[in-house]
Amino acid sequence: MKIHFWSVGKAHESYVKEGTMLFTKRIAHYFPIQWKIIPSAKEDVKNAENIKMEEGKKILSLLSTDDILIALDENGKQFSSPQLAELIQKKANESTRNLIFLIGGAYGIHETVLNRSNIKWSLSHLVFPHQLVRLVLAEQIYRACTILRNEKYHHS
């Protein structure tokens, strides 16, 4: 199984780059892993709904039918770190080829993409900036890998 992190927006900002790369490199010891940065819809697409729709079309065009898509969405389900680890294990056991974690743009993820997603996952009741979500996501997936291997990193 290959893990993919897709994020709508710009390149990693300086304040999250080191940490995001650090945990991404660590994940690579467990699964092949790749980041894809999907450019935001242009500013001349005025309202939030249109921006999300434009971005949504792009995301849907990038997906293959058998990709498992986990959309990070504030209305999604919360998982504990061990539950997240179980989820990754389950997907690997189901012979998933591509497990994609998607971070939406500034206005979130369009309904059509949420409907296509296999799981909607909320990190927290708090809203985090999309750049910081990249770092949190990478750390959590790394943590999940260490839980699956019963390694020391995670204190529950």
Place this chain on the structure above:
Amino acid sequence: MKIHFWSVGKAHESYVKEGTMLFTKRIAHYFPIQWKIIPSAKEDVKNAENIKMEEGKKILSLLSTDDILIALDENGKQFSSPQLAELIQKKANESTRNLIFLIGGAYGIHETVLNRSNIKWSLSHLVFPHQLVRLVLAEQIYRACTILRNEKYHHS
């Protein structure tokens, strides 16, 4: 009201330092703000409970009676970002002098400190590394400040 971030452990690690300092500087436009790094109990204090107790004594000795203590604890209550903003406003309105957010050490916060705390706050069902919590905390308190001033930063 002055805001304090207390964290048990080492100096900010490189991967969170830039972001933590960035948001701390931004908070300073709204409230006086100060970090205090409280050294972890020595490694020769063997078990988790003893480590927490040692650290707890130190923390209690640093507190004044009228300090409002918000302990970051995974069994605490979760807040949305607007609820967090309300909480800060409420504490400011109550003429709080010192509002202290406490991040525990690797094994968490001792019961005696949790009992002394005014609020126990859980960021998420996920467990984050204590260094990353520093960055998330600083960003969230900055976000709360912008919500209180009705500024643009927070998209709900």
